[in-house]
Amino acid sequence: MLLEVHNLNVYYGAIHALQGISFHVEEGEIVTLIGANGAGKSTTLRTISGLLRTRTGYIRYKGRDITNTPAQEIVKMGISHVPEGRKIFAPLTVRENLLMGAYTRNDPNEIQRTMERVFASFPRLKERINQLGGTLSGGEQQMLAMGRGLMSRPTLLLLDEPSMGLSPILVEEIFRIIQEINQQGTSILLVEQNAHMALSIAHRAYVLETGRIVLSGTAKEVAENPMVKAAYLGV
Amino acid sequence: MQTAQAPSTPVIYQQRQPLIWVGRGFFILLGLVVAYILGTNLIKNPTLFAQIFISGLQLGFVYAMIALGYTMVYGIVKLINFAHGDVFMVGAFASYYAVAKYRLHQWPASAFPGINPTLSVLIGSITVILLSMLVCVILAITIERVAYKPLRDAPRISALITAIGVSFFLEFYGALNFVFSPRFIPYERPFEVVAWYIKNGIHLVMPGQQAPENSVTFSNIFLIIIGVSVLIQLFLQYLVRRTKIGIAMRACSYDRQAARLMGIDVDRVISFTFAVGAAFAGAGGVLYAIAYSLIWTQLGILPGLKAFVAAVLGGIGSIPGALVGALIMGQAEAMTMGYISTPMRDAVAFTILIIVLLLRPTGIFGEPEKEKA
Numbered sequence A: 001m002l003l004e005v006h007n008l009n010v011y012y013g014a015i016h017a018l019q020g021i022s023f024h025v026e027e028g029e030i031v032t033l034i035g036a037n038g039a040g041k042s043t044t045l046r047t048i049s050g051l052l053r054t055r056t057g058y059i060r061y062k063g064r065d066i067t068n069t070p071a072q073e074i075v076k077m078g079i080s081h082v083p084e085g086r087k088i089f090a091p092l093t094v095r096e097n098l099l100m101g102a103y104t105r106n107d108p109n110e111i112q113r114t115m116e117r118v119f120a121s122f123p124r125l126k127e128r129i130n131q132l133g134g135t136l137s138g139g140e141q142q143m144l145a146m147g148r149g150l151m152s153r154p155t156l157l158l159l160d161e162p163s164m165g166l167s168p169i170l171v172e173e174i175f176r177i178i179q180e181i182n183q184q185g186t187s188i189l190l191v192e193q194n195a196h197m198a199l200s201i202a203h204r205a206y207v208l209e210t211g212r213i214v215l216s217g218t219a220k221e222v223a224e225n226p227m228v229k230a231a232y233l234g235v
Numbered sequence B: 001m002q003t004a005q006a007p008s009t010p011v012i013y014q015q016r017q018p019l020i021w022v023g024r025g026f027f028i029l030l031g032l033v034v035a036y037i038l039g040t041n042l043i044k045n046p047t048l049f050a051q052i053f054i055s056g057l058q059l060g061f062v063y064a065m066i067a068l069g070y071t072m073v074y075g076i077v078k079l080i081n082f083a084h085g086d087v088f089m090v091g092a093f094a095s096y097y098a099v100a101k102y103r104l105h106q107w108p109a110s111a112f113p114g115i116n117p118t119l120s121v122l123i124g125s126i127t128v129i130l131l132s133m134l135v136c137v138i139l140a141i142t143i144e145r146v147a148y149k150p151l152r153d154a155p156r157i158s159a160l161i162t163a164i165g166v167s168f169f170l171e172f173y174g175a176l177n178f179v180f181s182p183r184f185i186p187y188e189r190p191f192e193v194v195a196w197y198i199k200n201g202i203h204l205v206m207p208g209q210q211a212p213e214n215s216v217t218f219s220n221i222f223l224i225i226i227g228v229s230v231l232i233q234l235f236l237q238y239l240v241r242r243t244k245i246g247i248a249m250r251a252c253s254y255d256r257q258a259a260r261l262m263g264i265d266v267d268r269v270i271s272f273t274f275a276v277g278a279a280f281a282g283a284g285g286v287l288y289a290i291a292y293s294l295i296w297t298q299l300g301i302l303p304g305l306k307a308f309v310a311a312v313l314g315g316i317g318s319i320p321g322a323l324v325g326a327l328i329m330g331q332a333e334a335m336t337m338g339y340i341s342t343p344m345r346d347a348v349a350f351t352i353l354i355i356v357l358l359l360r361p362t363g364i365f366g367e368p369e370k371e372k373a
């Protein structure tokens, strides 16, 4: 098991956002967490990446306990979190944004090589290399956010709503690239409100409702579940 | 801060319109008066004007060294670090002890007898400045760790009040007899002051003599202050544009959470920012003490506040803004002393603050504060 999450309980002050969440990601998988707005998807990712602390349970990565480890350590271990809303550094250039993604790495030649690989996946970033992050379009910002996330050469990529606010054509493109990244050997934990797209590329899926996992299975099983069809796929 | 006009109160909004114009008219008039005073004096006595300009430059470049620290720290933790002026004071005192008590400026001469005296003074003085910068760095990192870091997630006003507390702490503990003492202390310079005058060319002012009437004089201290201040600016530009830690500083200023997701140790970047600002203030403190040759524990207050005004004037958070704001503040002060009256200088500095806050709260280079979710 690459990532094992067991019985997380996370609070924002008095708000009990995660109420005993458990799931896992195998090496090479795309796993998706789907659920409505406010279900706790982002909170789950933030807890894994060390921005939030859990009161109970544990998170194991490659068999190692990483519960409540500081964010910078998590990145060094090979988990990269592309946050909801992209969170591009607007006053930094595309290049500088990518360099920040490689902050935990030191060899400039290796970093340069990774950057070339990111440009191979996102050729548009290369065209805009000296442009400020804040001047990019929404789709380009999503590409930059993902490219930046890849700069640390993660084993596990956490993607939070990569399709948010994008046109259907761009969504298609982003999801194609997610699959490509996965085929090149990166495992992916994908959080989406766009359940239809997420289920179409994922291997397995979990459904989150108000801080609890209410359903899990292969993407196909979940997509065919009548409740999911009614609530998330609009069928 | 800009106050948003609620759309539901158009009446108030309309009532304020004419007032704004009265205000604008007043400021335009004020600007014209200032321009008139300066213009006529420039024509009447260009030499005097040049002399005043030079002292304004000297002040301005000292303020720039302090203002950078205000603006960098504000940029990253949104804290106006009111203790910064007192770090500047500690820099001056550190160099005082190094020179007057420990003769640190003479170490090259005692370590290598027969060394070229100019070289010895140069190396000795640089050592003194570097040591004082180091003292300020350690002090600032300690202050940050002890007083500000625990309040990182508290409301901003808490940290601001703490900063004022730290400022008083340094001033009043410094004034104890067994610390720096409350007295004015004559400052022994690590090197001699040399002055030149400009009158049909540049001539040395002979020791013990006055520069002739109607000439413009400047000193080696003036040149050193400008040199060091410009060097600091260039270094800082290089730091924030070209180095990893510098880019990380900008990333943290913009979005701390996102920076953490990059694996950036935000606490370390913040400490580093405090350290860099303190190092600059320390260098400024030494040069200020050398220039004015009298020190006491409250010498950081006014330069600190004026550098703060400079940072606001330039646009707090903006590095070029700090320099431009500081140069304007230096000139405003020198011109006030030269053409109005010496005691007016401080009043004018804070008048500028009020005018900036009224007319353009974001300063010259500042952008309206972005609201982040």
Ligand SMILES: Nc1ncnc2c1ncn2[C@@H]1O[C@H](COP(=O)(O)OP(=O)(O)O)[C@@H](O)[C@H]1O
Binding pocket: A012, A015, A017, A035, A036, A037, A038, A039, A040, A041, A042, A043, A044
């Ligand atoms: N910073 C926060 N402070 C307080 N409550 C929060 C915060 N962020 C999220 N929440 C609450 O936690 C719950 C889960 O939110 P979130 O993880 O963002 O959901 P999702 O990503 O699935 O939309 C929601 O009830 C939300 O209101």
Ligand SMILES: [Mg+2]
Binding pocket: A038, A041, A042, A043, A084, A160
């Ligand atoms: Mg979310």
